[in-house]
Amino acid sequence: MKVKITIIFALILLSSSAYAQLQCGTESTENVAYQRKSTNSYSSKGLEEVSFCVNVYFHILRNDVGQTSVPAYYPGTMLQKLNEDYEQYNISFNSLGTGYIDNSIYSNDGVGVYRGNIDQLFDTNDHPNAIDIYIAEKSDWAGRADAVLSKDFVIHKDYAITGVVSHEMGHCLNLYHTHELQFGQELPNGSNCETTGDLICDTPADPNLTNYQHLLQNCLFPNNSITTPNNVTYYPDPKNLMSYTTPDCMLRFSDGQVERMKDAMFNAPILQDVLTCCSTEPITISQADEVCYSISRTFNLENLCYNTQTTWQISNNLQVVEHDDFSITVKAINPSVSGQGWVNATFNNSSQQVTQNVQVGVPNYYVQTGYMESQFVDIFYQRWTRLFLFGVEEQNGWEWEVDYSDIRPSETQTILIYPRVLGPIYARVRRENQCGKGPWLIEYFEVVEEGGFKILKQ
Numbered sequence: 001m002k003v004k005i006t007i008i009f010a011l012i013l014l015s016s017s018a019y020a021q022l023q024c025g026t027e028s029t030e031n032v033a034y035q036r037k038s039t040n041s042y043s044s045k046g047l048e049e050v051s052f053c054v055n056v057y058f059h060i061l062r063n064d065v066g067q068t069s070v071p072a073y074y075p076g077t078m079l080q081k082l083n084e085d086y087e088q089y090n091i092s093f094n095s096l097g098t099g100y101i102d103n104s105i106y107s108n109d110g111v112g113v114y115r116g117n118i119d120q121l122f123d124t125n126d127h128p129n130a131i132d133i134y135i136a137e138k139s140d141w142a143g144r145a146d147a148v149l150s151k152d153f154v155i156h157k158d159y160a161i162t163g164v165v166s167h168e169m170g171h172c173l174n175l176y177h178t179h180e181l182q183f184g185q186e187l188p189n190g191s192n193c194e195t196t197g198d199l200i201c202d203t204p205a206d207p208n209l210t211n212y213q214h215l216l217q218n219c220l221f222p223n224n225s226i227t228t229p230n231n232v233t234y235y236p237d238p239k240n241l242m243s244y245t246t247p248d249c250m251l252r253f254s255d256g257q258v259e260r261m262k263d264a265m266f267n268a269p270i271l272q273d274v275l276t277c278c279s280t281e282p283i284t285i286s287q288a289d290e291v292c293y294s295i296s297r298t299f300n301l302e303n304l305c306y307n308t309q310t311t312w313q314i315s316n317n318l319q320v321v322e323h324d325d326f327s328i329t330v331k332a333i334n335p336s337v338s339g340q341g342w343v344n345a346t347f348n349n350s351s352q353q354v355t356q357n358v359q360v361g362v363p364n365y366y367v368q369t370g371y372m373e374s375q376f377v378d379i380f381y382q383r384w385t386r387l388f389l390f391g392v393e394e395q396n397g398w399e400w401e402v403d404y405s406d407i408r409p410s411e412t413q414t415i416l417i418y419p420r421v422l423g424p425i426y427a428r429v430r431r432e433n434q435c436g437k438g439p440w441l442i443e444y445f446e447v448v449e450e451g452g453f454k455i456l457k458q
C-alpha cells in the first residue's frame with residue numbers, strides 16, 4: 001500500500017494541476033433505510049422557500065504529536081465555501097466546532113486515510129447531530145463520503161476549499177454522481193433518466209468526465225458536447241457539482257438535485273438530527289387578493305426553518321380549509337360576509353410573528369369612509385358638473401350610476417354628470433372584486449336652476 005500511495009503522490013507532484021489525480025471515492029451503495037417517494041416529496045408540498053440548515057463538525061487529522069500540514073483556518077474557509085455554494089438553494093451550514101484527531105496512521109507519517117481504515121476514522125469523535133467532516137493531509141481520494149446519504153466524509157486538504165467539499169456534502173445529502181452506473185447507464189437522449197444514471201432527469205446524461213477534463217475551456221466543452229471513443233455524443237454539464245469535472249468547475253446543482261437533497265432532509269431518518277435552525281432572514285408571509293367564500297386563498301411562510309412548528313390564528317370572518325407548519329388555506333366563513341380579516345402565525349423556535357391583513361368577501365370599506373362632493377355648491381340643471389369621491393384608497397376601479405343624468409363614463413374617483421331633471425337625484429358608486437360587487441355608496445343631490453348661466457346660454 002505504501003508503494004501505491006507514493007506513486008499517487010508522485011503523480012500529483014508531476015501534474016500541472018495540483019489536483020488532477022485524486023478522485024471522489026464515494027461508493028454508490030443503495031440506502032435501504034430511506035426510499036424516496038414521490039407521494040411525500042418536498043416539492044409536492046410547495047415549500048421551495050423553506051430554509052434548511054445543516055450542522056457540521058470539522059476534524060483536522062494530525063500525527064501522534066499533533067502536527068499536520070492542514071492549515072488551522074481551513075474549517076472556517078470550508079464552511080464559507082459550503083455556504084456560498086448552497087446559499088442560492090436555501091440550504092446553509094452551521095459549524096458546531098473543530099476538533100483534532102492525533103493518530104499518525106491517518107497522517108503523512110502513516111498510510112493516510114484509505115479503504116482499510118476509513119470506517120474506523122468515521123467512528124472517531126462522531127457527532128450524532130452533525131455531518132462530520134474529516135480533513136486529511138494524506139488520503140487515497142480527493143474526498144469520500146461514507147455513503148450516498150450518510151453523515152461523514154473525508155476530504156484531502158488540497159481539495160478542502162474547492163467545490164469538492166460541496167460535492168461530498170451532496171453525497172451525504174443523497175446525490176449520486178451524474179455518471180452513476182449502479183442503476184444502469186443513462187442514454188445520451190435521457191429517455192431512461194428516471195431509472196438510470198443519477199435518477200434525476202434534469203441532469204443530462206454523463207459518460208464520466210474524467211478523461212475529458214483536458215477539453216474544458218472556461219468550464220465548457222466545445223459545442224457543449226463530447227464524443228466517446230465509441231462515437232457516441234453526449235451533452236453533459238461540466239459545471240455540475242456532482243460530475244467528475246475539475247474542482248474549479250464544480251459550480252452548481254440542478255433543480256432536480258436540489259429537490260432530491262431537500263426530499264432527503266425532509267424524510268430520511270438519518271438526517272433528522274443534523275438539521276437545525278440558523279436562518280437570519282425575517283420570516284415573511286405571502287400576500288393574497290381578497291378571500292372569498294367561493295375562492296380560497298393560501299398564505300405561504302417564507303424563510304421558515306425546516307423544523308419549525310407554527311401556530312395559526314385567523315379572524316372570525318374566515319375559516320380554515322387546510323393548514324400545516326408552512327402554509328394556511330382559508331376562505332370566507334359565509335357567502336355574504338364582507339370586511340377586513342387577518343391571518344397570524346407564531347412559531348416555536350422564533351420570537352417573530354407575522355400577520356397578513358386581507359379583504360374578506362366583496363369590498364365594502366368605502367361605504368363607511370367614502371363621501372361625495374360636487375364641484376360647485378349646487379348642481380345645476382343641464383350643465384356638466386364634476387362629482388368627486390373622497391375618503392377612499394383606490395383611485396381606479398369604480399363603477400358609477402347617477403339618476404336622470406348623462407354621465408361621462410369613468411372608473412376614477414371623479415365623474416362628470418349632466419342632470420336632465422330638477423330636484424332630487426341620487427349618485428351611486430361601488431367597487432367589485434373577485435368575490436363580487438360591493439354595496440353602493442349612495443349620495444343625495446339637489447339639482448337646481450342656475451338662472452344667469454341659463455339666460456346667457458339661451
Ligand SMILES: [Zn+2]
Nearest residue numbers: 024025026177
Ligand atoms: Zn463523488
